[in-house]
Amino acid sequence: MLKKLAGALIVLIGVGAVAGWYLSAPVRLDPQAVAQLGPGDPVKGKRIFFAGGCTSCHAKPKAEGDARFELAGGVQLKTPFGTFVAPNISQDKADGIGSWSAEDLANAMMKGVSPSGEHYYPAFPYASYARMKPADIADLYAFLKTLPAVAGKAPDHQLSFPFTVRRGLGLWKRLYLDDQPVVAFPEGAPAEILAGRYLVEGPGHCGECHTPRSFTGGTDKSQWLAGASAAEGEGIVPNITQGEGGIGDWSQSDIASFLETGFTPDFDSTGGSMVEVQKNMAELTPEDRNAIAAYLKAIPPHPNGYPARKPAPAN
Amino acid sequence: MRKLVIAISMLALAGTAAFADPIADRQALMKERGKIVAGLSKFVKGEETYDAAAVMTALKALEANGEKFDVEALFPAGSDQGDTEASPKIWEDKAGFNAAEDKYVQAVKAAVQAAPADADALKAQFGPIGASCGGCHQAYRVKKS
Structure with missing residues (x-):
């Protein structure tokens, strides 16, 4: 009896291991999505480049002007999981992504899979990019092709076990990788809101x-x-819904104006990592910024998603 | 009698200055900055008809505000604790913080010097001022609420 049980257990573990291995396998884009890539337009791709905020992590910190297009990587993201380092995504064939095809870029951005078939860590926000249109990735690819090659590999991530096991990310992706929109709007919702949702x-x-x-x-x-x-570190990232603690008292044009200038309605100026993001948003068209604002006015309100601040210690 | 009154009020003034709360003081100065910039931005955006004299008054107020911003007095050791969003980096990198504040004050002084005559001229001065706000908040403020 005991022998039988042990045998069953071994079989179970074996099945579990095989299933785990199968379930954690990298999954590439299906042929249908690849077919939608199209030829790519570098002019349109520049908009996607700024909408996607590529330069904020992949250019040197505080890069301005044309230096924003030198994508040698190296920016560190210090998280509870360890330190992630943004890689070189310049056109350098050895150190960057100069030898990639448009399909390689699409698999990286939408499926989190490298050309050699490894999982990327979701510090690279492919869980969001998964919702992009393949044609936009092709445009971005065409734009990236116009940017300079910069030699030099960025340092490796510094993570601790079990986060060092990339294969495990396959299971994470099964939970969180989804190309469907987060917020559902009824049929006939204004095109501006839907455009904002996409962005x-x-x-x-x-x-x-x-x-x-x-x-x-x-x-x-x-x-x-x-x-x-x-x-990273202390502090919070603000509630941008209409709920309590959020931006319910901002009008659509307040939000659009903030994205353009960095000033809140009461003329505080944005800080932290949002400074870089806002600079990217300033490169978009007024229509795009208005669309983002329209979406933010239309989504479900929530109270703050972070704990209330501890009262200051009495001195 | 009059002398006594003056003396007492001066003492009272000195008292407030000495016992003032540096966190409240620096926040008040920042709020004032925001208000002045808000007024200026109406001219930049063309929401108000350009008024060179009003712009000059606002720019000079911004300059006066900037000159009152004494980093040593407003950011004494220990004032990173309490109801503040000041980043510990201010004390770790005082030179960098001073330089960032100085960059802002220089941008404001340049705008006063330029005495912008129309909205476009003001816009050219307003850009660097706004950028220096963000530049400092990027490194030296931690959003807490």
Whole structure:
């Protein structure tokens, strides 16, 4: 009897291991999505480049002007999981992504899979980019092709076990990788709101910082854009819904104006990582900024997604 | 009698200055900055008809505000604790913080010097001022609420 049980257990473990291995396998884009890539237009791709905020992580810190287009990587993201380092995505064939095809870029951005078939860590916000249109990735690819090659590999990530096991990310992706919109709107919703949804939930990847995460590191969709404790260091990322603590008293034009200038309605100026993001948003058209604002006015309101501030200690 | 009154009021003034709360003081100065910039931005955006004299008054107020911003007095050791969003980096990198504040004050002084005559001229001065707000908040403020 005991022997039989032990045998069954071994079989179970074996099946579990095989299933785990199967379930954690990298999944590439399906042929249908690849067929939608199209030829790519570098002029349109520049808009996607700024909407996606590529330069904020992949250029040197505080890069301005043309230096924003030198994508040698190296920016560090210090999180509870360890330190992630943004890689070189310049056109250098050896150190960057100069030898990639448009399909390679699409698999990286929408499926989090490298050309050699490894999982990327979701510090690279492919959980958001997964909602992008393949044609926009092709445009971005065409734009990236116009940028300079910069030699030099960025240092490796510094993570501790078990986060060093990339294969495990396959399971994470099964939970959190989804190309469907987060917020559903009724049929006939204004085109502006839908355009804003695409920019915010897809390329803009706003939810990556403005939405709280579960302990497994996935965004909590029930508190979408409700604000969160910052991934790096102390501090918070604000609630950008219309709920309490959020931006309910900002008009659509207040939001659009903030994205253009960095000034809040009461003329505080934005700080922290949002400074870089806002500079990217300033490169978009007024229509795009208005669309983002329209979406933010239309999404479900939530109270703050981060704990209330502890009262200051009495001295 | 009059002398006594003056003396007492001066003492009272000195008292407030000495016992003032640096966190409240620096926040008040920042709020004042925001208000003045808000007024200026109406001219930049063309929401109000350009008024060179009003712009000059606002720019000079911004300059006076900037000159009152004494980093040593407003950011004494220990004032990173309490109801403040000041980043510990201010005390770790005082030179960098001073330089960032100085960059802002220089941008304001340049705008006063330029005495912008129309909205476009003001816009050219307003850009660097706004950028220096963000530049400092990027590194030296931690959003807490």
